[in-house]
Amino acid sequence: MIELEGLTKRYGDKLAVDNLTFSVRPGVVTGFLGPNGAGKSTTMRMMLDLDRPTAGSVRIDGKHYRQLDEPLKHIGALLDAKAVHGGRTAHNHLLCLAQSNRIPRARVDEVLETVGLTAVAKKRSGGFSLGMGQRLGIAAALLGDPRILMFDEPVNGLDPEGIHWIRNLMKDLAAQGRTVFVSSHLMSEMALTADHLIVIGRGKLLADTSMADFIAVNSRSFVRIRTPEPERLRDALAKAGASAPVTAADGALEVEDLPAERIGELAAEHGLVLHELSPQRASLEEAFMRMTAASVEYQAGAPAPGAVPVPGAAPVPGAVPGGAVQQWGGSWEQRKQGKES
Numbered sequence: 447m448i449e450l451e452g453l454t455k456r457y458g459d460k461l462a463v464d465n466l467t468f469s470v471r472p473g474v475v476t477g478f479l480g481p482n483g484a485g486k487s488t489t490m491r492m493m494l495d496l497d498r499p500t501a502g503s504v505r506i507d508g509k510h511y512r513q514l515d516e517p518l519k520h521i522g523a524l525l526d527a528k529a530v531h532g533g534r535t536a537h538n539h540l541l542c543l544a545q546s547n548r549i550p551r552a553r554v555d556e557v558l559e560t561v562g563l564t565a566v567a568k569k570r571s572g573g574f575s576l577g578m579g580q581r582l583g584i585a586a587a588l589l590g591d592p593r594i595l596m597f598d599e600p601v602n603g604l605d606p607e608g609i610h611w612i613r614n615l616m617k618d619l620a621a622q623g624r625t626v627f628v629s630s631h632l633m634s635e636m637a638l639t640a641d642h643l644i645v646i647g648r649g650k651l652l653a654d655t656s657m658a659d660f661i662a663v664n665s666r667s668f669v670r671i672r673t674p675e676p677e678r679l680r681d682a683l684a685k686a687g688a689s690a691p692v693t694a695a696d697g698a699l700e701v702e703d704l705p706a707e708r709i710g711e712l713a714a715e716h717g718l719v720l721h722e723l724s725p726q727r728a729s730l731e732e733a734f735m736r737m738t739a740a741s742v743e744y745q746a747g748a749p750a751p752g753a754v755p756v757p758g759a760a761p762v763p764g765a766v767p768g769g770a771v772q773q774w775g776g777s778w779e780q781r782k783q784g785k786e787s
């Protein structure tokens with residue numbers, strides 16, 4: 447279990463992490479999501495005592511990192527895969543770590559096997575590809591057989607097979623009852639891996655939710671219809687009690703409260719020609735972009751940082767147009783509470 451309370455980090459004028467309070471529980475994969483510059487790496491560094499908080503605290507199984515006896519046996523982390531002495535072989539790199547942390551030598555071969563680097567164990571890590579470097583970093587994190595694992599953007603540089611492998615590894619580690627905390631700036635990646643989500647933007651907490659709730663609240667389902675007679679279809683839908691359809695940019699109608707089957711029947715009853723009738727689900731990536739739109743530091747084509755709407759994205763229901771980060775967080779919480787009550 448990792449517990450953050452009021453965790454804050456200021457670099458001069460820059461508030462990188464702003465009063466974060468949340469817990470990361472064992473037995474599930476918790477995704478730590480935020481756009482570039484949101485404060486994920488800074489938060490993770492403070493969790494590992496590599497950076498000193500301006501205020502607040504982090505507890506690892508109830509203790510501060512510095513109070514942990516042999517920390518690698520409690521928490522393993524992949525932060526920067528390039529932070530490896532390139533002149534050492536993969537085996538020697540892990541052996542040095544094992545010896546300085548009183549970890550049995552045999553564990554080195556075990557973790558090399560786990561990450562699939564046995565064949566290159568005697569090669570200098572300086573010649574490794576980015577993906578191999580990631581694997582070596584993950585091997586180091588696993589070395590002390592810790593109950594808590596933290597990975598900062600672990601799929602970076604991995605090929606599809608490597609991405610598949612790391613997803614399964616994280617799920618397996620969580621299934622063993624470990625605490626698994628993994629950062630990403632890609633919602634689509636988290637949707638496939640994480641059971642729980644912590645979303646931050648500009649250092650602030652925007653959401654702390656189960657993945658299932660996030661999907662239920664944010665993935666709008668609708669039926670997309672194209673017809674040469676949209677007005678007649680609108681009338682038929684209204685008579686059938688459907689709410690007014692949304693018209694998409696290409697003229698298609700989007701209906702949220704009738705299933706495709708019923709719409710097809712209605713069209714047949716009214717002798718309407720349909721060119722398309724397709725059930726759709728809005729992407730989670732879009733929902734994440736809308737949630738964090740106000741907190742993206744650098745955005746292509748954006749006139750200024752701040753409350754910049756994502757081009758083409760529909761507003762999230764309940765959100766204040768152009769609202770600040772706090773308002774996004776607030777509206778998300780309200781919608782979640784509304785759903786739960």
Ligand SMILES: Nc1ncnc2c1ncn2[C@@H]1O[C@H](COP(=O)(O)OP(=O)(O)OP(=O)(O)O)[C@@H](O)[C@H]1O
Pocket residue numbers: 457460461462480481482483484485486487488489631
């Ligand atoms: N040592 C530092 N000195 C000054 N500013 C810093 C320092 N480290 C981070 N920052 C700033 O703090 C903010 C948060 O950075 P951080 O690297 O934690 O974000 P991130 O969410 O991990 O982003 P990314 O996905 O791009 O790595 C950024 O605006 C960054 O420029």
